[in-house]
Amino acid sequence: MKVVVLGAGIVGLSSALRIVEDYGTTELDLTVMADKFTPNTTSDVAAGIFGPPRRNLTERELQWLRWAHEYLTILLKTPYAPEIGVFLQSGWIVWMHMEHTDFNWKDIVQGYRRPTKWELTHLFPGYKDGFFCTTFMLESRLFLPWVTNRLKDVGVKFVERKVQSLDELSLDYDVIINCSGIGAHDLVGDTKLFPCRGQVMRVKAPWVKHWTLLEGKHPTVPGIPYMAGGSTSTLIGGIRQDGRWELSNDPRDAQTVWDGVTSAWPGLKGAEVLEEKTGLRPMREEIRLEKETRKDSVSGRTVQVIHNYGHGANGITWSLGCAKEVSLMVKNLLQEQSIKARL
Numbered sequence: 001m002k003v004v005v006l007g008a009g010i011v012g013l014s015s016a017l018r019i020v021e022d023y024g025t026t027e028l029d030l031t032v033m034a035d036k037f038t039p040n041t042t043s044d045v046a047a048g049i050f051g052p053p054r055r056n057l058t059e060r061e062l063q064w065l066r067w068a069h070e071y072l073t074i075l076l077k078t079p080y081a082p083e084i085g086v087f088l089q090s091g092w093i094v095w096m097h098m099e100h101t102d103f104n105w106k107d108i109v110q111g112y113r114r115p116t117k118w119e120l121t122h123l124f125p126g127y128k129d130g131f132f133c134t135t136f137m138l139e140s141r142l143f144l145p146w147v148t149n150r151l152k153d154v155g156v157k158f159v160e161r162k163v164q165s166l167d168e169l170s171l172d173y174d175v176i177i178n179c180s181g182i183g184a185h186d187l188v189g190d191t192k193l194f195p196c197r198g199q200v201m202r203v204k205a206p207w208v209k210h211w212t213l214l215e216g217k218h219p220t221v222p223g224i225p226y227m228a229g230g231s232t233s234t235l236i237g238g239i240r241q242d243g244r245w246e247l248s249n250d251p252r253d254a255q256t257v258w259d260g261v262t263s264a265w266p267g268l269k270g271a272e273v274l275e276e277k278t279g280l281r282p283m284r285e286e287i288r289l290e291k292e293t294r295k296d297s298v299s300g301r302t303v304q305v306i307h308n309y310g311h312g313a314n315g316i317t318w319s320l321g322c323a324k325e326v327s328l329m330v331k332n333l334l335q336e337q338s339i340k341a342r343l
Helices: 010-023 059-076 117-123 140-153 181-187 251-264 266-270 312-342
Strands: 002-006 029-034 086-095 110-113 129-138 157-160 175-178 194-204 211-214 226-229 234-237 272-283 288-295 302-309
Touching: 002 010, 010 029, 010 140, 010 175, 010 302, 010 312, 059 086, 059 129, 059 312, 086 117, 086 226, 140 157, 175 312, 181 194, 181 272, 181 302, 194 251, 194 312, 211 251, 234 251, 251 266, 272 312, 288 312, 302 312
Parallel strands: 002 029, 002 175, 029 157, 086 211, 175 302
Antiparallel strands: 086 129, 110 129, 194 234, 194 272, 211 226, 226 234, 288 302
């Protein structure tokens, strides 16, 4: 069975990885196709925090989280975990309002609790509430090259190509796995999908050992700054611009990030800026993870499409769990093909 994964960000490569690990390549001829590969994907811009959305989740979403957490736990215990950017880190999200009910995913992360009075008074003065937990960090800029090499080692092909329509692939593949992120807006005409532009900096600040996100309009801290300590650098950000498609770095946004972060954490004022990057988060009211049967308009040939996109600002969080469901869908298609072959 010929399978192509469209997209080489964290969602696409995780899908390819789970398929290969679950079923091998004996019955599958697998290709990863994309117009951009690491280090030029949206995933390479991400902070890497395994952090679920701040709302209660559906049972399906909780299962995705459990699958992802189980997989990251396995990776954490490997000798190569530091090389691929998998580690645990504690941190806070705090906000300006006081209405807060604990989320139904709180037991999936470790040590979930509300911030203490001391923390709100001395670390986050002016902020009203939030939570603290220990969770996984997954640095895409390290993880994606590792996955790429792992897939190439077992014979997965990588093709750099801009695909304008799924019809271009319907004669060459039996299954198309659409992990095109924000590209699905044009690729399949999904008007429910829209960009949320983000811009970040990597700085040299080895003393940062936690991740922190500050939400809401604060009297002295401008914007919505955040920071996350990485294995070799600290990522800082705070830009969320819905509907803006520009991928070039904007010096005004860089200043906004810098002002917010250094107001909240003055110790970063002397940090050396190593890199600036911009990415488009693929926002959608809900993730599209479903199968679709398509028929080529000319040949009449049927192709199975698995859509897996719209992960918003939580691509790192959802990717490995959604990839497991994609893998199960591929398993069903393999079984169907095997039954047909025996008839």
